[in-house]
Amino acid sequence: MTALNPAGWRPEMNVAGGADDNATFTGNRALMLEEALIFEIGSTETTGVDFDEAAPAADMGALARTAPIGLPGLAESETVRHYTRLSRQNYAIDLGLFPLGSCTMKHNPRLNEKVARMPGFADAHPLQPQETVQGAYAVIHELAEWLITLTGMHSVAMSPKAGAHGELCGILCIKAALEARGEDRRVILVPESAHGTNPATAAFAGFTVEDIPATAEGRVDLAALKARLGPDVAGVMVTNPNTCGLFERDMKAISDAVHAAGGYVYCDGANFNAIVGRVRPGDLGVDAMHINLHKTFSTPHGGGGPGSGPVVLSAALAPFAPLPFVTKQADGGFRLIEEENAGEDHPQTFGRMTAFHGQMGMFTRALTYILSHGADGLKQVAEDAVLNANYMLRSLEDVLDAPFAASGPCMHEALFSDKGLAEGFSTLDVAKGLIDEGYHPMTVYFPLVVHGAMLVEPTETESKAALDQFIGALRSIALRAKNGDPMLKSAPHFAPRARLDETLAARKPVLAWEG
Amino acid sequence: MPRYYTEEHEWLDVDGDVATVGITDFAQGQLGDIVFVEVPDTGAELTAGGDAAVVESVKAASDVYAPVDGTVTEGNGQLEEDPALVNSDPEGEGWFFRMTLSDKSQLDALMNAAAYKAFCDDL
Numbered sequence: 001m002t003a004l005n006p007a008g009w010r011p012e013m014n015v016a017g018g019a020d021d022n023a024t025f026t027g028n029r030a031l032m033l034e035e036a037l038i039f040e041i042g043s044t045e046t047t048g049v050d051f052d053e054a055a056p057a058a059d060m061g062a063l064a065r066t067a068p069i070g071l072p073g074l075a076e077s078e079t080v081r082h083y084t085r086l087s088r089q090n091y092a093i094d095l096g097l098f099p100l101g102s103c104t105m106k107h108n109p110r111l112n113e114k115v116a117r118m119p120g121f122a123d124a125h126p127l128q129p130q131e132t133v134q135g136a137y138a139v140i141h142e143l144a145e146w147l148i149t150l151t152g153m154h155s156v157a158m159s160p161k162a163g164a165h166g167e168l169c170g171i172l173c174i175k176a177a178l179e180a181r182g183e184d185r186r187v188i189l190v191p192e193s194a195h196g197t198n199p200a201t202a203a204f205a206g207f208t209v210e211d212i213p214a215t216a217e218g219r220v221d222l223a224a225l226k227a228r229l230g231p232d233v234a235g236v237m238v239t240n241p242n243t244c245g246l247f248e249r250d251m252k253a254i255s256d257a258v259h260a261a262g263g264y265v266y267c268d269g270a271n272f273n274a275i276v277g278r279v280r281p282g283d284l285g286v287d288a289m290h291i292n293l294h295k296t297f298s299t300p301h302g303g304g305g306p307g308s309g310p311v312v313l314s315a316a317l318a319p320f321a322p323l324p325f326v327t328k329q330a331d332g333g334f335r336l337i338e339e340e341n342a343g344e345d346h347p348q349t350f351g352r353m354t355a356f357h358g359q360m361g362m363f364t365r366a367l368t369y370i371l372s373h374g375a376d377g378l379k380q381v382a383e384d385a386v387l388n389a390n391y392m393l394r395s396l397e398d399v400l401d402a403p404f405a406a407s408g409p410c411m412h413e414a415l416f417s418d419k420g421l422a423e424g425f426s427t428l429d430v431a432k433g434l435i436d437e438g439y440h441p442m443t444v445y446f447p448l449v450v451h452g453a454m455l456v457e458p459t460e461t462e463s464k465a466a467l468d469q470f471i472g473a474l475r476s477i478a479l480r481a482k483n484g485d486p487m488l489k490s491a492p493h494f495a496p497r498a499r500l501d502e503t504l505a506a507r508k509p510v511l512a513w514e515g
Numbered sequence: 516m517p518r519y520y521t522e523e524h525e526w527l528d529v530d531g532d533v534a535t536v537g538i539t540d541f542a543q544g545q546l547g548d549i550v551f552v553e554v555p556d557t558g559a560e561l562t563a564g565g566d567a568a569v570v571e572s573v574k575a576a577s578d579v580y581a582p583v584d585g586t587v588t589e590g591n592g593q594l595e596e597d598p599a600l601v602n603s604d605p606e607g608e609g610w611f612f613r614m615t616l617s618d619k620s621q622l623d624a625l626m627n628a629a630a631y632k633a634f635c636d637d638l
Contacts, residue, residue, distance in 0.1 A: 445574040445575060446575075448575060502548075502573050503548035503550060503573055506548075506550035506551070506573060507548075507550050507598065507599065
């Protein structure tokens with residue numbers, strides 16, 4: 001049998017990689033458990049369950065399998081142990097500060113989970129008769145009211161399933177509005193400080209994307225934007241707060257200029273968690289903005305969990321919102337507006353983006369988060385998120401280059417660059433060093449406008465003690481990188497695997513088990 | 516054979532009415548290890564400043580822009596198998612595509628080696 005851990009730190013090794021007299025027989029070291037691949041544990045020749053020989057599938061024709069499937073056969077106990085042991089090598093928000101921030105995972109209050117699991121919500125089916133799911137409709141409607149109030153907008157489309165889906169919804173509303181006006185505007189302007197999904201969305205919807213440069217302080221170049229406006233411009237997509245972690249102070253001026261030129265303003269509201277309760281995008285002239293419920297209003301999103309991206313709309317775009325949606329009737333009951341009954345209320349809709357009403361599990365969690373925080377609590381969420389990020393920025397700017405430190409306070413995330421690290425040392429080395437310190441690394445090499453970017457978002461729930469510990473760890477690594485500590489170049493040293501060859505993995509990926 | 520450079524960090528070797536286009540050594544150094552390259556199809560019509568190719572490194576995916584107007588005559592098929600050529604020999608074996616030149620006067624707006632070096636030194 002080959003070595004279980006061919007690369008990387010092994011429990012019998014000391015830090016420098018030499019032999020150690022304390023090697024164990026199993027390769028485990030107390031609670032740090034070594035784990036083989038599932039194919040190495042269970043043979044493809046065995047099975048962990050006691051089924052009768054399956055009869056040949058008479059109705060499968062040429063599709064019937066003739067050769068063994070080649071999956072490892074494990075007993076239930078072996079399977080459970082395998083994945084549980086692997087999970088212990090993972091990092092999680094429930095283990096410590098996660099500097100990737102709310103985009104991936106922030107603390108998810110357990111109350112959300114309790115409410116989402118209530119059978120009336122969890123077991124509701126979208127095709128149930130409407131009179132039997134009035135409670136679920138009430139949740140959707142109440143959440144919609146909150147989102148409209150918090151953003152100062154006219155209405156909201158609840159069905160989009162995540163941020164980029166919400167972007168598409170907003171851009172399709174803009175497209176429908178232009179068609180209704182009989183205008184053929186083909187260009188969407190996207191500033192450099194916008195999220196990468198923005199140009200992708202505009203291109204997907206059939207628009208031509210043109211970049212607008214950023215100023216030296218990391219914000220939209222208003223003069224360049226104004227100079228490009230004209231009768232061919234359908235609108236602009238601005239991320240606010242932007243990917244440099246800065247608030248776009250000229251947002252109202254941007255909106256006024258775009259409106260004067262006949263275009264619409266899409267705001268990427270993924271970072272709404274930094275301004276919720278403090279700023280109403282409706283006051284800034286925004287026509288459409290998605291809200292990541294799974295970010296601003298918690299819910300577990302890390303690892304690709306479900307998202308939800310409702311889009312708030314201005315009065316100008318509201319008539320084009322997608323189906324279906326829930327409305328409240330005069331008698332207090334709720335009704336779903338779909339294709340059959342949209343004609344009377346909503347004839348200009350651009351159509352349907354989803355089979356059903358939206359991401360119900362996210363709706364219950366978001367409304368729980370909103371109601372448990374209240375209006376004052378939501379305001380404090382934004383304030384604490386911004387305070388924590390600024391504490392991070394000002395505690396590290398003397399050891400890590402902060403390119404926009406002079407641009408004023410940051411919003412919910414602090415941005416650093418690789419400037420000033422020793423020759424041959426990079427952002428990647430800093431990130432790998434954080435793994436040895438017991439943290440998941442921060443976002444690296446994004447945004448692209450900053451060389452060797454490191455983007456740290458602590459989120460609002462971290463205590464000062466937790467922030468101080470992370471700052472201490474990152475300061476220590478930054479100083480090692482500035483002083484050219486060769487040990488940092490080969491970090492991580494304490495992880496279950498050594499630094500992996502990411503280039504080889506990308507160039508020659510091995511995606512299937514080759515026994 | 517004159518060599519021209521763009522502010523988008525591409526080089527062009529002009530031979531008669533055909534130019535060979537690639538990204539500069541400076542560009543590959545900034546991108547890091549290249550893991551994927553998509554070159555344009557033969558016959559593709561390119562417009563100066565428009566998207567021509569895609570280059571992906573361990574850090575980021577970037578567009579490569581057409582330096583001038585013209586039609587693609589050949590893409591470097593070797594890059595599909597061996598994208599690392601862009602790192603090892605960016606201004607030689609790691610070329611991206613060849614194209615005709617619709618308007619040779621567009622070359623006047625590009626930089627020579629000395630001007631490009633000064634441009635990079637300023638970054």
